[in-house]
Amino acid sequence: MNIVLLNPEIHVNTGNIGRTCVLTNTKLHLIKPLGFELDDKKIRRAGLDYWKNVQLFVWESLEDFWSKNIEGNENAKIYMATTKTKNKYTDVKFQKDDYIMFGPESRGIPEDFLNAHKEQNITIPMLINVNAYSIEYNVIGDTPNGYAVPRTVTGVGYGETVTLEAAPNSISGQKNGVNGTWEFSGWSTDRNNISTTKVTTVNVTQNTVVYGQWIFKADNTSSTTVTPASGNSSRNSAPAANTVGKHNVHRHGPKTGDSNDIGGYLLVLGVASAILAVVSKRKAN
Numbered sequence: 001m002n003i004v005l006l007n008p009e010i011h012v013n014t015g016n017i018g019r020t021c022v023l024t025n026t027k028l029h030l031i032k033p034l035g036f037e038l039d040d041k042k043i044r045r046a047g048l049d050y051w052k053n054v055q056l057f058v059w060e061s062l063e064d065f066w067s068k069n070i071e072g073n074e075n076a077k078i079y080m081a082t083t084k085t086k087n088k089y090t091d092v093k094f095q096k097d098d099y100i101m102f103g104p105e106s107r108g109i110p111e112d113f114l115n116a117h118k119e120q121n122i123t124i125p126m127l128i129n130v131n132a133y134s135i136e137y138n139v140i141g142d143t144p145n146g147y148a149v150p151r152t153v154t155g156v157g158y159g160e161t162v163t164l165e166a167a168p169n170s171i172s173g174q175k176n177g178v179n180g181t182w183e184f185s186g187w188s189t190d191r192n193n194i195s196t197t198k199v200t201t202v203n204v205t206q207n208t209v210v211y212g213q214w215i216f217k218a219d220n221t222s223s224t225t226v227t228p229a230s231g232n233s234s235r236n237s238a239p240a241a242n243t244v245g246k247h248n249v250h251r252h253g254p255k256t257g258d259s260n261d262i263g264g265y266l267l268v269l270g271v272a273s274a275i276l277a278v279v280s281k282r283k284a285n
Contacts, residue, residue, distance in 0.1 A: 002026065014030070028057070075095070078120060079099065131157045134207050135202060137152065137187075140191070143182075144216075156204045159205060161201055167186045178218045179218070182216055187211070188212070
């Protein structure tokens with residue numbers, strides 16, 4: 001059996017197909033131009049240790065391949081895999097020298113070539129309702145503390161309508177030290193217009209990403225600066241009531257309007273009285 005890849009574009013696909021060919025004793029034909037180099041490490045990685053055992057044939061063009069393998073070979077029959085036919089591959093009794101051709105991943109086998117060999121067109125039907133799709137939740141920007149993004153939903157069938165996770169309630173919290181409230185925008189499939197294109201359900205026809213965003217609204221009374229009350233600095237470690245500065249000490253006495261220290265006058269008066277007493281005693285003698 002022979003597998004033919006016409007102008008393959010993706011090295012990983014070719015590597016995987018090569019590994020399968022080894023395990024089924026099938027020859028692999030690559031028709032140029034290729035979308036990669038044959039010595040690309042990614043091909044060998046996809047083919048694992050089997051790539052070196054691939055029965056590989058490389059052809060310069062479709063004409064080159066056709067003239068050297070199909071023309072004049074009565075035992076060779078080629079089938080073209082396409083989605084544009086109702087002939088299933090299971091309806092064919094393949095022979096060991098037959099070929100199955102696959103076109104480029106992005107466009108398939110040219111339509112004029114298919115039309116020239118309609119009887120050899122076959123299709124490999126796929127189950128359109130296979131559970132192979134997913135819904136990923138993507139939250140853009142900052143989120144409130146403790147919030148967890150919902151997990152990706154897998155195993156979604158084609159055409160299935162899925163109800164999205166409910167939008168979370170508002171959460172009181174902070175952002176950059178400012179008190180406020182976090183409010184969720186809701187979910188949308190349009191990243192650039194989340195607030196105006198909200199959805200609660202998604203009809204899945206492909207892998208889907210829904211986007212949401214938390215919006216922070218600061219409280220009106222919120223401030224990033226804490227002002228000490230009554231002029232007390234928050235840096236003071238001792239209570240103000242227990243702290244007495246020397247410039248705050250007041251001596252108690254009659255309020256005469258004189259701010260001079262009366263103790264000094266009393267000291268002078270006492271000294272003067274002692275001197276007068278000594279002088280008077282001397283005169284008496």
